[in-house]
Amino acid sequence: MAESAPPRRRPTSAAMRVVWVIVAFLGGGLVGLFLVLPRTRWLRPRRVLACDLCQRRHRRLLVAMVVLALLSVSGFGLRVSQRARQLPACVADTSIAEGRRVIDPRAPKRPPLWSTVRSVMTAPVSGLALAFAQAPGRGLCSVGDPPITLAFVPQAAGHMGSMVGEVFMASPVPRINPIRARDLAQHESRHVDQWAVCSIVGGIALLPVLYLVDNTLYPGSENHFEQAAGLFDGAYPPPPNPPKGPQGWAIALWVGVLLVITRRRIRWTVRTVLSPDRAPDIGRCGVHTTGWR
Numbered sequence: 271m272a273e274s275a276p277p278r279r280r281p282t283s284a285a286m287r288v289v290w291v292i293v294a295f296l297g298g299g300l301v302g303l304f305l306v307l308p309r310t311r312w313l314r315p316r317r318v319l320a321c322d323l324c325q326r327r328h329r330r331l332l333v334a335m336v337v338l339a340l341l342s343v344s345g346f347g348l349r350v351s352q353r354a355r356q357l358p359a360c361v362a363d364t365s366i367a368e369g370r371r372v373i374d375p376r377a378p379k380r381p382p383l384w385s386t387v388r389s390v391m392t393a394p395v396s397g398l399a400l401a402f403a404q405a406p407g408r409g410l411c412s413v414g415d416p417p418i419t420l421a422f423v424p425q426a427a428g429h430m431g432s433m434v435g436e437v438f439m440a441s442p443v444p445r446i447n448p449i450r451a452r453d454l455a456q457h458e459s460r461h462v463d464q465w466a467v468c469s470i471v472g473g474i475a476l477l478p479v480l481y482l483v484d485n486t487l488y489p490g491s492e493n494h495f496e497q498a499a500g501l502f503d504g505a506y507p508p509p510p511n512p513p514k515g516p517q518g519w520a521i522a523l524w525v526g527v528l529l530v531i532t533r534r535r536i537r538w539t540v541r542t543v544l545s546p547d548r549a550p551d552i553g554r555c556g557v558h559t560t561g562w563r
């Protein structure tokens with residue numbers, strides 16, 4: 271009868287709820303809002319207030335959101351401070367750093383509003399990427415419209431580079447011909463869109479997680495993010511025929527992860543079906559009550 275137990279914790283005050291709205295969105299985007307907000311008031315407040323384990327879980331979630339939000343804010347700050355001092359343009363055949371040459375790739379024109387939105391939404395990861403790229407003292411330059419920042423970091427052999435937010439962590443490729451460079455810029459610009467959308471939906475961590483999951487299931491040219499950004503433009507070979515994905519081991523892995531995450535809900539569902547009259551343990555909600563029947 272945990273539902274009728276008196277709450278041992280005061281509901282979150284209105285002012286704190288505003289703070290948590292901001293922290294949750296900065297840390298986890300719309301998903302962050304969805305995870306944090308209901309527990310501060312509306313959806314299942316009594317369950318959270320009455321169950322010790324729910325409260326502990328909620329506190330852990332808040333700590334994770336604060337950490338992610340702090341990362342976002344510091345990344346945003348780094349990006350803004352870098353924007354403030356104008357970067358040199360990556361012009362054709364200009365040596366940028368350590369004698370490397372880059373031919374000006376042009377990103378496709380975007381509607382200005384989306385261009386601004388995506389700059390703002392990708393600023394946290396862009397800032398973190400710049401902090402990483404600048405640690406070894408590499409050169410930076412700005413290219414395209416809307417501009418992409420080029421940073422030079424050692425890459426795996428044969429890999430052109432990766433887009434992190436609006437920053438292209440470029441391999442020190444000595445020369446790319448102008449047409450290839452333009453195709454590549456278009457491909458990378460589509461990755462910026464993906465970063466921006468994912469940051470709105472799930473904060474700075476969503477795209478890396480989704481990309482990793484997708485890449486284990488559908489490796490290389492079968493990766494859906496790369497396909498959406500354009501395989502040919504990104505210098506990816508056409509997908510193999512017959513396709514390699516989804517890979518069996520990756521399905522097993524992610525189903526296993528999903529089962530571990532949802533194990534208490536599964537137990538709760540099984541018990542609700544087997545013994546619908548069973549009351550939850552004292553100080554616990556139904557989900558956190560032990561026993562399968």
Ligand SMILES: [Zn+2]
Nearest residue numbers: 321324555558
């Ligand atoms: Zn609980």
Ligand SMILES: [Zn+2]
Nearest residue numbers: 461496499504
């Ligand atoms: Zn790509």
